[in-house]
Amino acid sequence: MATVPMDEEKVARCRELAAAVADDVQSYIDTHTSVGVERTTLRAYGAFGVDDQGIPLVNAAVDRYHAAGLLPRGIAHFLGRAVLSGADTIQDAAERLAYGHDLDRGEGGPTPAEARAALAPHTQAALDRIDRGRDDREAFKRSVGPGPTPLKYVIVATGNIYDDALQAKAAAFAGADVVAVIRATAQSLLDYVPYGPTTEGYGGTFATQENFRIIRTATREAAEEQKRYIHQTNYSSGLCMSEIAWMAAVEGLDMLLNDAMYGILFRDINMCRNFVDQYISRRIIARAGIVINTGEDNYLTTADAVEKAHTVLASQFINEAFALRAGVKEEQMGLGHAYEIDPWREDSFLTELAQAQLVRQIFSRHPIKWMPPTKHKTGDIFQSHVHDAMFNLVGVTTNQSIELLGMFSEAIHNPMLMDRYLSLKATRYVYTACKHLGDEIEFKADGIVARRARQVLDEALAQLEEVADAGIWDSIGKGAFADVKRTRTGGKGFSGVAERAPDYLNPLLDALEGR
Amino acid sequence: MATVPMDEEKVARCRELAAAVADDVQSYIDTHTSVGVERTTLRAYGAFGVDDQGIPLVNAAVDRYHAAGLLPRGIAHFLGRAVLSGADTIQDAAERLAYGHDLDRGEGGPTPAEARAALAPHTQAALDRIDRGRDDREAFKRSVGPGPTPLKYVIVATGNIYDDALQAKAAAFAGADVVAVIRATAQSLLDYVPYGPTTEGYGGTFATQENFRIIRTATREAAEEQKRYIHQTNYSSGLCMSEIAWMAAVEGLDMLLNDAMYGILFRDINMCRNFVDQYISRRIIARAGIVINTGEDNYLTTADAVEKAHTVLASQFINEAFALRAGVKEEQMGLGHAYEIDPWREDSFLTELAQAQLVRQIFSRHPIKWMPPTKHKTGDIFQSHVHDAMFNLVGVTTNQSIELLGMFSEAIHNPMLMDRYLSLKATRYVYTACKHLGDEIEFKADGIVARRARQVLDEALAQLEEVADAGIWDSIGKGAFADVKRTRTGGKGFSGVAERAPDYLNPLLDALEGR
Amino acid sequence: MKPTQPPSKILRAYGDRHGDGMVQLSFVLELPPSPRAREAAKRFAEAHGLREPLVAAMEECAEGYSFFVVYGHSEHSVDAATIDVPEVRVEPLGREEIEHRIKARLGRKLVVVGACTGSDAHTVGIDAILNYKGIAGDKGLESYKGFDAHNLGAQVQNAELAERARALRADAILVSQIITQRNCHKENARALVELIESQGWRGEVILLLGGPRIDHELALELGFDAGFGPGTKPAEVASYLIDRLAPGAVVKHA
């Protein structure tokens, strides 16, 4: 087996440091909530729909209570009170919160404990819905069986969910194992989730619950036709990351792009908001048995892939630590990394091999997500196709779990039908032709690959020491990741954060936390 | 270093057996001549030109003496006598042989020894011309310097020598180290060499001395422009293999496709004729310092590349043995092999690696010629390009010397300008990105690669035992190579062979043989 | 029998969304890379009917020449319903069925003579059809008791092929043509038909043409009875011959 030297003690030390980093943040998370979290709670209890302006009920309700400074007690508190005050259904209760003549200021009346009791059956129903989503999905997956690893992951992104469904089925026909619907460029900064089926979007298709249902139906059909399980994935990221996690859970998605820090670094989402939201999203993900895909690949699209390789590893430790704190299992952690080294650099392939193998060894139980070259792609589609082949070779040699396939048109447009077809074909070829290469070779003890692996681990450890020392807040402030600097109160969505009151109520979260 | 197990004793035994095979044939060669050999002799002495029917002077002369049953004494015998009988120049003497009123039956007059003496200054001039070709070429090569190995070899084949020259310069611009002008489909079966510059040919361009000069000038210019030596190559193969070897020598070509058995197997050229001709061609090649490229790759275009891999190796031993007997040095022996395994076969890449590395180790001083996939190519140029990339990877990992680059349009047409450009670019990428991969890895001691290498050597040894036992004549009769069966007196050109008389005269050959 | 015609169906190229007409075009122009060259490539693409052409790549591939990759929305379409191509539609018979029909209906061996003709030396294709070994697990005509298969090999001249076929009283002649540079295959194939016609026995023999660039339509055009393209299996050829010589097999011409 082609392994690289890996100092177990250093790895353990990295985990310790990452734990310290996450624990520091967790104490913040545990005392805060956000409009996103509260909307998720409402949704999970069963509130749905939009008004004639397209504003979701959950936004109307939560914004109203937030504006009134009442969020610290938890929207569940008010929901429970509405139920107790005679609402027929959760939907009715939520509508009262949103549109009712009077705002319930929570003064007098039922106590939080009474509100909790009133919600108890609904809390159970919410959990059941998530569990049913998981059970159905897993049963179906067992019945058709997934393809072998690395799973071949492709994206569809026409902007129109019906075209996406067609393209998704085409991808399955051509050999894909995982289909992601890329999200419209602007959605991650929307502080609400659009509603219903959508047919217009730039750079991708809106993530809506109805769209999830449409595409899930299509890939389920495809799985039956191809007699191979087709995984469905989307983005639990941006200002609505926890709401989307819930939508994905109940619609039976298999994976979600979900990262503890991506929004901060790449979408300029406020740190506080992002940390709070990622936690709740992951609590749902944990329960739903969804596999997350973290976004460390993105670091290398802004920073240099050789110089900053260790930041990917350091961030993976941190993502792992945050995920563990949200109850996510290692088997659900699709930590991300990418093949982004300048292809014209001497021995770039060896350098990529070192990193891929190192990550594979350090995170041995994790379904590692391996991302293709993008940054150095040009419009020469022929060369680009070869570049992807070398990426595939590293993927199969180091046994990555989930491989997002490179597209020869990467520098040109979102992938088209033929681009995916050709990519899947070439990948199939490389996987077959080189199937046992990883078992067959060994790396020289002190060669380029081994030295590189040692260097990356050492540098990651050094960075984690620094981050643990300064705390993640200040580290991000200093540009520790992706060369991007963010401040604690800057960025989008900060106003949506609230400190929890001592009697903050969220029975659903309590249940997800196992309390 | 990625090496495969190689049993030295078995290798030595293979060489012994191949020597026996070649010795057996050599005794035939040493007692025979052919119209091709005699024409080569006349050319080397300086006879040139064609008559108004396009029939070369050397053909007219040799055919006339052959028809009269006089070839056994050697055309040099008659040439010497013509000189002694008053011809002004060699050209005049040759014209007398061809068109003179009376045929010289060699009765009475000067003895062979006297003829030899009369030719002595011309023999020396002929040798000088070959030596000058070599010296010029080598001096120029030293002055610009060649690129690193594997040398990137591409073909041009427009049918028009002037277009070829343009395409050759374009190839040099794009990074080629070696340019071959592919020969017109019908030429190998012509029993004469066409004359002058040519602009029409199907599947390639005629090999003529003038064409050699035109393309050599172009690639020399390119070498100066690119500041990198550009090797020029052509085909010393078919019924005129020895004449072409001479043309190439004096026109300063660097390499020649030249094989001891290719003509027999793939052009149905008579065995006797082919063995005699290859010997003389190689005597010239040896003197000129040209690198031969043997044609074992062709076996795998008709036979299965996995089942018949050992026939390639066995044939390489035989080609080596024949070449040694013609004075060709190991450093001149570009033994051929190819990446022709079904790409969709599991671990096809490992199987190719095994063979490439084995050949590299067994023939450690030889400039191995590595040929790309062709047989399994389809019109999907994108997939084809990836297939070639994997071939390039094996080439650089196992350090092949001369790599004929695959073309993505292999299944469609002779390579075009852009096809070569893209191929050269992709090759440059793979060579750079994977530069030290071969130094970096080791193959598992008893893995797929090691086992495969052992198997191929064992099977080659077994085959050589059989061939040595039966002799090459009968072995070819039984289809030992390329699944093709040929008989000793069948095939083209047999009538052009003659047994040498005891007083056979060929002072040039004597000199080339070091006598 | 004719296959059912699809309903009139105007087809445009498809990449991302239906009807987007997306196509990819690559070519070389004699201009070094420059904004002018990029514009030339754009106009060149437009001349082909590509709207909003995007020049994705422009690279110097030779001194003074640029290689371009262009994407664009093609304004062209084809109506699939108007396309009616002659097809050899053979539902291949099983080995036993083939042997049986020859024996039962013909009562003698079917004689076939094949070659790769002209200057063409690519025998792998004709070998695949005729020789015992066959291709992809389907054994060649030689393997059938009912066939007497003669493979003359490579670079056989038309005259020689005609002579041998005549001498053997061949039921069918199988011609393979692989090299197609500047259409040499067409001329060579047509010449054989003309030769046989001039000798007056065209009616007595079935002429088959095959090769990677051959299709049934082209073969008919050149005067052959049928054409076989890439991926042909020996059983298909056998089935076709039996349909012609020992009729009753399921052979359809579209």
Place this chain on the structure above:
Amino acid sequence: MKPTQPPSKILRAYGDRHGDGMVQLSFVLELPPSPRAREAAKRFAEAHGLREPLVAAMEECAEGYSFFVVYGHSEHSVDAATIDVPEVRVEPLGREEIEHRIKARLGRKLVVVGACTGSDAHTVGIDAILNYKGIAGDKGLESYKGFDAHNLGAQVQNAELAERARALRADAILVSQIITQRNCHKENARALVELIESQGWRGEVILLLGGPRIDHELALELGFDAGFGPGTKPAEVASYLIDRLAPGAVVKHA
């Protein structure tokens, strides 16, 4: 100054022999592979002006769809001499020269404000131009003493950008647009120009547009002063700005 016009030059595509017009085309049609589909692909290629199209590949890329690779001889040509594209022709000045001119001729810092606008979050390009780090060894405008560079980052709305630029009394606004799906970059860029025009200060500011799908011609069309495409170096942008604001630099418009 105009660059010398090449003599009238009719260009055809070139593959093997001059004037052969060889091009490669790939596309998908909604037909499963069949002789009919192959014929449809041929006709589709012919509609683009390809003579003797060769369908090299026909593969089922989705149920009921085929992917085609076609080669053919294009009958189209372009006359290179008739092409006259506006080009920003900047001979980049050295760092010292740039600093010197700003100091000597302007006597103050040049203020530039840049952003990646609309929903576009691709900052790498604008960062390369503005930030200290620069690209490929060429440091960004921030690294010059003579420049006061403000990089507003990603997803900046036009209104915000205009406001900040106005407040900073910017000499130039640098807009980056990377996402081009269905031409969203054009609309967004044009909207900024309209906004500034409506606010009445278009004459006081230089507007630059950049991105991988931007060229000078497009930028002019959208109302900008200049456009910069892939591979732009910060020094080129600096040189252009100096030519406009502290004239004397070597800047040519073709």
